Amino acid sequence: MIAARNSKDAPISLVGRHDLRQKGKMFHRRNSRTMRDRRRDVPRKAASALFFRLLAPRLVFATCLGAALLSSTTHARAEEPVLQTEQSDIAKLPPAGPHRILVMDADYPHAKDGRVYVVDTDAGKLLGMVQAAYNGNMVQAPDGRFFSVAETVWSRGNRGDRADLLATYDPSTLTISNDEVLPGRALVTPKANDLAISADGGRIYVYDMIPSNAVHVVSTATHMIETNVDIPGCALIYPWGPAGFSSLCADGGLSNVSLSAGGAPKVTHTPSFFAPDRDPVFENSPSVATDGSALFIAYSGLVYPAKLGANSTIGTPFSIQEAAGMKRASDASAPFETTWRPGGWQLAAYHKATGRLYVLMHKGTFWTHKEPGTEVWEIDVAARKLVRRISLPAPSAMIGVTQDASPLLFTTNDTGDFFILDAATGKLRRKMDRLGTSLVFTLAPGQ
């Protein structure tokens, strides 16, 4: 039937189409032909005759030969064994290297769908992901044994009973090893310092705002709340050592909390060292839990080096702009001054071993402190000198760095692409298109 229908229909339809096409071509050519084209017609005709006389028979022969070969190949394939049936399984990740990181996607347009990506930044490959609903946050054990995600859900989606959760994951299987209900957590666009882990991984600190500012201390051994510490007038967590943290306060000072097993927390306060009205320090300033060092970066670009502890001390500040040989930038008292300023969301990253601070910088006035950076400025903190300015492939509100001897830098853009740069050269190594939606910060091993 098929052959008959083909033989009957084909000549009519094909010829018809062929004619139409030819007419179209002829019409076009007739109108576009030049004298030069016409002169070229003579050799064209000769070539055409040559083709039919010499080449056409050879072409027919080659086509037949090809068809015969194809037929024999098909025959050979038929003799191969059929593919075996398969069992569905689950991938397991090998132990993490220094360049396997976690990336927090706050998914601003649909915050209930936030997630954490596990990314191999050498290969530029997504290895897996876990949920981090509604302004989630993450920490990981210093030895990489686990990572934990704080998230918030409601029993009926956008309503019903609220549950604040702390899910702990096995980093090789991405399965939950413990799923704990928290007394609460602050619902804020994810800031790294809303959730923290002690230097030995024994305690997770959860910042809360209801009914008042407090930190819930969770034991990672027992998965129980160890204590709740009120921090009136203060916020966030900058952990130091195995049993302590500091918080930034509304008066421009620090609150320092020392924990002791079974005893009441001891709290001290530092005098005010910055002016929150005129030049506040960024919440996303980097700190190191193991030695208690912190670098509080002010909106103007002043950096306050601090040594956090039971009685935190603040060093003499230095200006990022002055470290780059420029004039110190204005604070809120002269807001119209346009100059290079720090800004973004996770605007800074610190490489502990080399003491290099990476800061997102943009050109703008005061009060542009959330504007994405067009450059990264690498600062040698000990020398208080600019080492390098790295021009970014796209303005980024986030920067991250790995902690190994060959560090990688991470940035994003406003469409959720993920950029991987070589920190030694500042060159772009890889770009992961649309890794997520709103990439807000990264977490590398040993960070």
Add this chain to the structure above:
Amino acid sequence: MRSDRRPAAADAPLMDRLAEKALRALAGRASRRGVIARIGAGIVAAPALPLLPAARAHGPSAQPTAAKKTTNEGARTPFAAQAQVSDDTKCDYWRYCAIDGNLCSTCGGGVHTCPPGTAPSPTSWIGTCFNPHDRRSYIVAYRDCCGQDACNQVSCLNTDGDQPSYRPQANNDIIWCFGTTSLVYNCSTAAIVGSAS
């Protein structure tokens, strides 16, 4: 191109050949008188044409530009200097000086009205915004509307006076849905709650 060189030489550099071709084509079409007439017309029309962005900024259809930043007399912040008073569905509307999030005015609500299906929070963060129309500053309460997922029509991130969350009353990152039945964020309003002048 040097004058002693043969202009149409096949071995001339590509750029030379292209330039010569273009010039010859132009010469073939344009008369010397025509060229002089056009230059003359340009000189006469020059005062009417905007030569600098500053000239455009005074026009009625001017967009917010760098040059317009100095147009709002009495403004004390960069945002206030370029703010407008006529369209509350745009991020540069004067009351939105410290807003962060979706404008309720584009989500079915208004500048101080929550969209249907959402609930206003009794709590808020506060901004102090300059109104270029009456040149007064006002205290603005940014009250979030809550209960439905993010509206995502017009999203803004303005940061005049925005402080970190250790100054929560001036922080626009916090989900200001305290006191509502669900803390799911939909959009933000900007209600005047007092004069700051």
